[in-house]
Amino acid sequence: MPKHIIILAVPGVQLLDVSGPLDVFAEANRQRGRDVYTLSVMAIGDDPVVRTSSGVRLFADLTLATPLPAAVDTFLVAGAPVLETFLRDEKLKDGIRTWSHHAKRFGSVCSGALLLAAAGLLDDRRVTTHWSVAAKLSQEYPRVNVEADAIFIAEGELRTAAGVTSGLDLALNMVEEDLGRETALDVASQLVMFFKRPGGQLQFSRHGQASLSGRSALQDVQRWVMNSLDQPHNVQSLAVHMGISVRHLTRLFNQALRQSPAEWLEQQRIFHARQLLETGEMAVKQVAAQCGFSSVDILRRAFVRQLSVTPSQYQKQYSR
Secondary structure: OOOOEEEOOOOOHHHHHHHHHHHHHHHHHHHHHHOOEEEEEEOOOOEEEEOOOOOOOEEEEEEEEOOOOOOOEEEOOOOOOHHHOOOOOOOHHHHHHHHHHHHEEEEEEOOOHEEEHOOOOOOOOEEEEOEEEEEOOOOOOOEEEEOEEEOOOEEEEEEEEOOOOOHHHHHHHHHHHHHHHHHHHHHHHHHHOOOOOOOOEOOOOOOOOOOOOOOHHHHHHHHHOOOOOOOOOOOHHHHHOOOOOHHHHHHHHHHHHOOOOHHHHHHHHHHHHHHHHHHHHOOOOHHHOOOOOHHHHHHHHHHHHHHHOOOOHHHHHHHO
């Protein structure tokens, strides 16, 4: 019996959050020469036409009010730029709970995790979501364990993906679970996508550059560092600039940013290095110097620690 995959699409849904995973499952059907998966799009109301964020219209197969079928393998909630407008819809949340509990696997793509959290389905669970809403998810639902840099997380019956193209990664992982590595490799090859992304489970988000936070003196030292990253800054020099002890500086950073000065400094250097590498105009050695790393080897170790790829690998993949 085919595994029934359902993706819930709210009005304004991001099209790729729906079509991307569905294409992965559809390709698995083609690779196996039979319908391993039955694929459905679900609307939240009686109107089966769902207008996506790009203006394209989807015609849903089901609605939340559809009687529960005998079996549902996977129920996923897709993300949308306007998802916040649905977070207080109690009828919608009730429906999401009902379908999620009925399915063998349930989860979300992108900001769809916010709807699952609002429905109380993510408490005390490890999840990921798009980096731009990860802080909101963590702050508004403190019982949810958010791993903001993960591409996708599979834990028990729960599946969550960071969003957009990572929905394909999540679907491919489910194909591997269901049909084995060889079929998943064939699907990845046919769709010209990575079977396992370089960098593993890290999404290369843009949230690495911290905004100015904390009291004015702390903002001053942040601004000073960010405008002179080519200089050999360290925790001691930051403390001297502020006229306080290293211990006091560390306490201020932990209170305002929840990280140490050394962690914040390395994060800023890596973020700046990424920007320079993406232009493709500088050699890795030049990038190291421009970002205050004393050697290419130290840059490389920091890059691997933060992103799980080398600077050269990152530049090849992301240079413009």
